Amino acid sequence: MNSSSSSPKVPIPTLERLATYLRFLIDLEASHVETISSTDVEKQTGINAAQFRKDLSYFGEFGKPGVGYNVQELQARIARILKIDQLQPIMVIGAGNLGSALIGYPGLTEHKFHIAAAFDRDPAKIGCLQGNLMILDEADVCTVNADIGARIAIICVPASAAQGVADTAILAGVKVILNFAPIILRVPERIVVRNVSFLQELAVLSYHLSSDTKK
Amino acid sequence: MNSSSSSPKVPIPTLERLATYLRFLIDLEASHVETISSTDVEKQTGINAAQFRKDLSYFGEFGKPGVGYNVQELQARIARILKIDQLQPIMVIGAGNLGSALIGYPGLTEHKFHIAAAFDRDPAKIGCLQGNLMILDEADVCTVNADIGARIAIICVPASAAQGVADTAILAGVKVILNFAPIILRVPERIVVRNVSFLQELAVLSYHLSSDTKK
DNA sequence: GGCACGCTGTGATGAAATTCACAATCGCCT
């Protein structure tokens, strides 16, 4: 109904699934599949066919009745919707266990995310290379980001330091934050935060063990 | 209304929030706060007060009208609901970047999760120590788990290997799976899977950059 | 060419989750 320029209210779950579709389509493209129908998607991903069509419908019309969707084209259009059709620079703050894992993760580049800079406060880490990325001083976040222009920050510092580095990142021009620290960040209205909580995931799983009480 | 023994239909979002409450309560307890009201929770976490009360109401009555909730007691009861009131054994499969970060993560123990064993297929890693945990051969998952009795598995192997190790884990008696590989696992009905997808999170964030087109 | 089939896009319907609103309860203060 409306083009990708200004979509008024796209449900968050739809956005989450778009990323799943994108991944799926990339894999399909690698397998040289040219066309796919919503029913095929349902068979292979378990996501309801109507759901898939409705998700796409928020952004325009993509498919041909009687045929389906062109894999390559759809993949490109979803990437555009998600603003990852060209390299999207990211800053990582905290180069400990988790931060290092992210820096070394090739999957990010595959999806056009680019870790442009990584920061830490530990003098033993500053100046060291991780892969081909040098760890920078967290005090320089603002000046460095004036060059880099990252609008996405990933926070991988201990909970006690998370609010502080979030504030700094926002000052440096970051618009959205992926937070791995187990606290709820206080940020201005306009800033979007998403939290990743392994503990939360594990807790939900752990709860489900209850049904197997027999054994 | 019904006790913690057999709750018929607890919404998943409620379970996710329970973990958040738990974390929050642990921090409160460390700050020697004894009592808290649902409105306080709203102020400090941003979660609606009625939501908080309704979430708890699925599991019985916890608070006192006019007063609020006893922090310590509530914390203990949520832990019990989530089955993490005593150490919950977990197996990790794949001791690469991400698996290693998890193995070295102290936050797990803090929440009564215990990584009882870690497996890999790489001969260079098998037999090595990470922290005080020895990496075991992935071929031994079944025999080892006969001793350990882990019902939770965390999958940290490449996407191409994920389905295989999931099958193995299920054979070994695992009931629920936390999957970090970017694929949709095919598992029997009774098995609960939760996927953690950093790319999905980043994609949702990246999408939101659109609204800041002015500058 | 025309007909029949398959698939899309979407309004209508249904389910689920969140928020509202208030009666019931508690502890405190006088």
Next chain:
DNA sequence: AGGCGATTGTGAATTTCATCACAGCGTGCC
């Protein structure tokens, strides 16, 4: 002791999300 402000627990209303169902179009087949 009794009334009052504060806070809980929860049915009802609202909002959000998922699914259904079908009109309409495109393609290929006869």
